[in-house]
Amino acid sequence: MAEISRDEVAHLAKLSRLALSEEELAQFAEQIDDIIDNVKAVQKVDVEGVEPMSHPHNIKTTMREDVVEKTLGAEQALDQAPEVQDQRFVVPRILGGEAE
16 A cells, blocks of 8 residues: 555645656656655664664774864965965866966
8 A cells, every 4th residue: 555645746846846757756756655664674673682883893093182283384285286276276267267
């Protein structure tokens, strides 16, 4: 038995402002039913005695000391750049048409 009807999918599509064909409405109704069936199958799994976890493997995150180290200054970072302007890298424009 279908869990969700074509009309319910049409209503959801309308609320979402999606224009769906009759074929798409039927297809999505069937796919949603499959998803609901899969969720029901997962809900039937016996989890008695299974400890909740966030990951299936034992993971231990190792942290290092947060130590301030010397970083590159603007001059060092830009010294190998093909083109620099106002202490910034100059790169070709890829959006918005021609460069000004």
